[in-house]
Amino acid sequence: MQKSVLMLTKLDTRKILVNVQNIQLVEANPDTVIILGGGKKLLVKESLEEIYDMLQEG
Template identity: 45%
Template structure:
């Protein structure tokens, strides 16, 4: 249920985000993830990278359900 991301300007500070709680992802130019709670996270990864991680997570989840 989680994807791994890196806190902006802290390449050693990885953390995980529950992919089900992501409401929006914006590039402003920094990548900002807004959660359903309204909390905003600024991360190193691009919007495309995050979308790919979420898609990979969901594919793996559904593959295991078969």
């Protein structure tokens, strides 16, 4: 079963849930930026590799 949401941490330490179907792109620049379908950008504490691992755990 594939994950439908990820629990991530914003830079101000607030926890958020992100619907994986809304994610268009994840980049490390050096902060991790998640770009959603509507163009909204989220900066999170988790690394690109951590997010990848979360998605693989499914």
